[in-house]
Structure formats: C-alpha cells, structure tokens
Amino acid sequence: MRIDDMLSPAVKSIPPSGIRKFFDIVTEMKDAISLGVGEPDFVTPWHIREAGIYSLEKGQTYYTSNWGLIELRKEIAAYLSRKFHVTYNPKDEIVVTVGGSEAIDLAIRALVSPGDEVLIPEPSFVCYKPCTLLAGGTPVPIVTKAENQFKLTPEQLKEKITPKTKLLVLPYPNNPTGGIMNKQDLEAIAEVIRDTNIFILSDEIYAELTYEGSHVSIASLPDMKERTILINGFSKSYAMTGWRMGYAAGEPTIIGAMTKIHQYAIMSSPTTSQYAAIEALKYGDDDIKNMTKEYNYRRRVIVDGFRKMGLDCFEPLGAFYVFPSIQKTGMSSNEFCEKLLYEEKVAVVPGTAFGDSGEGFIRCSYAYSIENINEALKRIERFVRKYI
Amino acid sequence: MEQILEILEKDNRITPEQIAVMLNRDVDDVKAAIKKLEDDKIILRYKTLINWEKTEKEFVTALIEVKVTPQRGEGFDKVAERIYKYPQVKAVYLMSGGFDLTVIIEGKTMKEVALFVAEKLAPMESVLSTATHFVLKKYKDEGVIFEDKEKDDRQVITL
Numbered sequence: 187m188r189i190d191d192m193l194s195p196a197v198k199s200i201p202p203s204g205i206r207k208f209f210d211i212v213t214e215m216k217d218a219i220s221l222g223v224g225e226p227d228f229v230t231p232w233h234i235r236e237a238g239i240y241s242l243e244k245g246q247t248y249y250t251s252n253w254g255l256i257e258l259r260k261e262i263a264a265y266l267s268r269k270f271h272v273t274y275n276p277k278d279e280i281v282v283t284v285g286g287s288e289a290i291d292l293a294i295r296a297l298v299s300p301g302d303e304v305l306i307p308e309p310s311f312v313c314y315k316p317c318t319l320l321a322g323g324t325p326v327p328i329v330t331k332a333e334n335q336f337k338l339t340p341e342q343l344k345e346k347i348t349p350k351t352k353l354l355v356l357p358y359p360n361n362p363t364g365g366i367m368n369k370q371d372l373e374a375i376a377e378v379i380r381d382t383n384i385f386i387l388s389d390e391i392y393a394e395l396t397y398e399g400s401h402v403s404i405a406s407l408p409d410m411k412e413r414t415i416l417i418n419g420f421s422k423s424y425a426m427t428g429w430r431m432g433y434a435a436g437e438p439t440i441i442g443a444m445t446k447i448h449q450y451a452i453m454s455s456p457t458t459s460q461y462a463a464i465e466a467l468k469y470g471d472d473d474i475k476n477m478t479k480e481y482n483y484r485r486r487v488i489v490d491g492f493r494k495m496g497l498d499c500f501e502p503l504g505a506f507y508v509f510p511s512i513q514k515t516g517m518s519s520n521e522f523c524e525k526l527l528y529e530e531k532v533a534v535v536p537g538t539a540f541g542d543s544g545e546g547f548i549r550c551s552y553a554y555s556i557e558n559i560n561e562a563l564k565r566i567e568r569f570v571r572k573y574i
Numbered sequence: 575m576e577q578i579l580e581i582l583e584k585d586n587r588i589t590p591e592q593i594a595v596m597l598n599r600d601v602d603d604v605k606a607a608i609k610k611l612e613d614d615k616i617i618l619r620y621k622t623l624i625n626w627e628k629t630e631k632e633f634v635t636a637l638i639e640v641k642v643t644p645q646r647g648e649g650f651d652k653v654a655e656r657i658y659k660y661p662q663v664k665a666v667y668l669m670s671g672g673f674d675l676t677v678i679i680e681g682k683t684m685k686e687v688a689l690f691v692a693e694k695l696a697p698m699e700s701v702l703s704t705a706t707h708f709v710l711k712k713y714k715d716e717g718v719i720f721e722d723k724e725k726d727d728r729q730v731i732t733l
C-alpha cells in the first residue's frame with residue numbers, strides 16, 4: 187500500500203507552497219534581512235492584550251456560542267455600520283471565525299458544489315484556489331493588470347462569467363498588489379453582478395489599511411448585501427494575527443449554513459481572543475489610526491525607493507505590500523528572488539506565489555521598520571544596478 | 575508641521591529628504607519648515623536617549639516634591655527660575671494637587687543630591703517643604719521601554 191495513493195485526490199491536486207523552502211533558507215542565513223512577511227510587525231496594542239489576560243484571570247475559559255459571543259457580534263455589527271455603512275443583525279447575520287481564513291473556507295464550502303466555477307482575480311492571496319479545489323469547484327482566474335491598477339474591470343468579469351459561475355472572489359484591498367477598488371469601480375462590478383445568480387465573497391481583511399481615502403464595501407451598494415459574504419478580521423487592522431480572530435457577515439441563510447460547518451469543524455472560536463476582540467472594537471480606533479499612519483510613511487518610502495532604482499512600481503493604495511515589476515532585469519521572478527537572496531541577502535517573495543500572472547513581479551511587505559526598509563532598498567538597488 | 579515633529583521626536587536622524595518622501599511633500603518645504611520650527615524654539619534640541627544604567631557611570635536621579643509660597647506679582651515663576659538655574663536640576667514642572675513643583679535632579683551620589691536639597695533647595699525663602707524620592711530603576715523613559723525585546727518573532731507561514 188502506498189500511503190500517497192490513499193490521500194484524497196482533491197488534496198493531492200493542491201501543489202505544495204513554493205515559498206516555504208525559500209524562507210527556510212532565510213531563517214538559516216546570517217544577516218539576511220527580509221521584506222517577506224505578510225503580517226504586521228507591531229505587537230497587539232497593550233490594552234487589547236490586557237483584555238485577553240483579564241478574561242483568563244476571570245476564568246472565562248469555556249466554549250462560547252457557536253456563532254461567537256453575542257456581545258462581540260454586536261460590536262462587529264456596530265463597527266461595520268460605523269465604518270462601512272452596512273447593517274447586519276448580530277443574531278443571525280454574523281459568525282465569528284478562526285481568522286478571516288476560516289471564514290473564506292466556510293463561505294466557499296457553503297456555496298460551491300462540484301462543477302461550480304469560482305472567479306478569482308489574480309494575483310491574489312493564496313487560499314481561494316485551494317479552498318475551491320477542496321470543495322470540488324473549479325477556480326477560474328481573472329488576470330488583473332498593472333495598467334488597470336490591478337483592479338477587476340467589468341469587461342474582464344463579463345468575459346469569464348458562464349452559466350456555471352457560482353461565486354466571485356473580490357480580494358480588495360489586495361495582497362500582493364496593494365490595489366484597491368473605489369466606489370465607482372465597485373459600482374461597475376455590481377452592475378454586472380446584479381442580473382446574475384452570482385454571489386460575492388468580499389475579502390476585506392485589509393479594509394482599514396487604505397491610504398488616501400477610505401475603504402468602501404461592495405455590500406453597501408444597492409442589492410449587493412443579500413449576495414455578498416463580507417469577510418473581515420482582526421489580524422491586520424489591530425495587529426492580532428496570532429489571536430486567530432475573523433468573521434463573516436451576510437444573508438442569514440448563508441451565514442447559517444456556514445455556521446453549521448463551523449460548529450462541527452471548530453465548535454467555537456477561541457474565547458480569550460473573542461474577549462480581546464471586543465476590547466479592540468470598542469477602544470481600538472486610535473490604534474488603527476496610528477498604525478495606518480506609520481504604514482503610510484513606509485509605503486511612500488518604499489515606492490520612492492523602487493522608482494528611484496529604475497523599476498516600474500505601481501503605487502499601492504491598500505494593504506502593506508508593494509508589487510514592483512522586475513521585467514527590466516530580464517530575470518524571472520523566481521530567479522530574481524533567489525539571486526537577490528544569495529547575492530545581497532534580502533528575502534522578497536516572487537510574484538508567481540500569487541498566481542501565474544505574478545510572473546515578472548516581486549512582492550515586498552512594508553510591515554517592517556523604516557530602518558529595515560532603507561537597508562533592504564539599498565541592497566536591492568545595488569543588485570538591480572548590476573542587471574539593468 | 576505636527577507630523578514632521580512626530581517623526582523627528584521619534585528619530586532625529588531621519589533626513590529632510592526622507593521626511594519629504596514619507597509625507598509626500600517637497601524637500602525644500604520640509605527643510606524650511608524644520609528651520610522655522612528651530613527658529614521658533616519649537617524644536618529646542620536634538621538629543622539622544624541613553625540607558626546610562628548599562629554603562630560604568632555612577633549617578634542617581636531623584637524626584638523632589640516641593641511646596642512653596644507663591645510670591646506677590648510673580649506667582650510660582652520666580653521661585654521655579656531660582657531652582658531650574660542649577661545645572662544639576664534636569665526638570666521643573668508646576669503641578670496641580672498636593673504640592674507645587676516637581677524637581678528632578680541628577681547627582682553622582684545620594685549624598686550629593688541630599689546635600690543639594692538640604693543646602694540649596696530647602697533653605698530658599700519661599701520653599702515651605704521638600705520630599706525627596708530617589709529613583710531605583712528606570713523601566714521606561716520618553717516613551718521607550720529600556721529592556722524591550724527587539725527581535726522579530728514572526729515565523730515563516732504561507733502568507
């Protein structure tokens with residue numbers, strides 16, 4: 187018996203992550219510096235950590251309701267209404283999940299059956315495609331372009347819609363490109379979706395990290411709330427990645443179906459984290475403001491740095507990544523990253539990690555101190571000058 | 575203006591060129607703004623925060639609560655001035671509440687500080703009383719935690 191043959195074909199169809207081996211090298215390399223990590227460098231603000239500690243001291247160590255603490259769901263509803271002008275009933279339109287990641291998986295599993303097509307703008311975060319494959323669905327990439335600021339255009343969308351299309355993933359603000367969709371862009375998409383039976387999975391995990399203007403949720407547009415599953419969480423906005431706190435909001439039948447999966451796979455999200463999340467929503471607005479301000483400084487420094495070394499660099503307006511083109515060097519993304527690592531000891535992520543359309547780009551995170559960014563830019567510049 | 579100050583307060587080695595990029599402004603504007611802040615004495619000095627406890631240097635810090643009688647026409651300013659002119663006095667604040675002035679003093683030894691209080695501060699005409707508290711350990715100063723870990727603990731993950 188070969189154990190490999192015993193694995194489910196769906197699991198086997200998912201290729202191993204190409205980035206891992208790369209970063210294993212980085213960890214071993216002395217004085218290597220990284221712009222690779224996709225999570226905030228800030229630690230969770232102290233008052234939020236303390237709320238978690240208090241809840242442990244008080245002995246709040248039980249499961250919560252499958253949906254999550256009602257107090258937390260109420261705060262989430264208040265937050266979504268305050269920030270994005272969408273109203274949800276905390277009773278049956280919100281489920282608290284183990285990170286945005288779980289919410290994405292639940293939404294796809296609740297909606298997608300074998301044969302269904304899921305439209306996924308690319309380059310984008312790595313999980314939509316495997317989750318679709320695990321649900322038996324067919325991922326259909328839509329390649330977004332630098333010349334369109336990596337936005338999804340209504341023309342591209344129309345072109346890919348078939349009678350089998352079930353779900354559109356809307357991953358904005360985008361990891362890895364930093365692209366965003368403003369109200370006008372979203373209205374054009376809503377216009378296309380309105381006459382179809384397609385649902386939208388709107389991954390708004392980076393909503394708070396929007397520079398020059400504020401984030402608009404597609405759920406706030408007319409007729410869109412019923413067909414949108416809004417996904418958000420605490421990882422990026424409050425620097426709470428390790429707490430594993432996210433949520434989905436949407437129409438009660440879908441949220442109910444998602445909660446059914448959640449209750450058997452997870453039971454309930456971590457209780458300590460839920461209490462910390464309540465504190466974050468109640469008293470964390472200033473933390474977001476301060477962190478976003480800092481990211482914005484770094485964003486301008488890193489974009490300026492890449493442009494000065496002669497690379498084409500789209501100005502990202504969201505998240506904490508830049509996605510410069512390295513085509514001028516004549517190297518592939520992989521080759522560039524490997525050489526950069528060995529010659530200058532800087533780790534960045536090849537664009538191809540986020541879909542084939544990422545070829546010719548690299549992703550650099552600016553969730554690093556300005557000093558770290560400056561040093562990395564100096565090394566990358568020295569490297570790039572050798573090759574162009 | 576405020577943003578320039580915030581940036582420099584955190585790290586004054588950041589150049590005007592870099593500040594201009596960070597704030598999306600013209601370099602010459604930033605240079606002019608900094609010059610004006612210096613001229614207006616809003617930026618008073620560029621200094622370095624040092625954890626002296628890690629060095630060989632022997633010194634003590636004391637916080638002294640001082641009660642004074644305000645003087646006619648001068649309020650507290652005159653007596654505060656007599657106190658802050660001593661170079662060993664690092665800071666003087668006028669307070670609300672149970673006492674009037676906070677005086678922070680540095681000296682080489684406890685004895686030196688005690689002598690200063692006994693011989694210089696307490697005898698001043700308008701000083702009614704003093705209470706001296708010696709600092710045993712500094713945990714945090716100017717917003718900086720002294721023994722903070724600076725390591726990047728983020729691990730490799732599939733993003």
Ligand SMILES: Cc1ncc(COP(=O)(O)O)c(C=O)c1O
Pocket residue numbers: 224284285286287288311357360361389391418419420421427430431432733
């Ligand atoms: C676009 C996007 N969505 C979702 C997630 C998942 O975040 P979490 O599960 O920590 O909420 C990430 C994390 O990198 C992301 O980049």
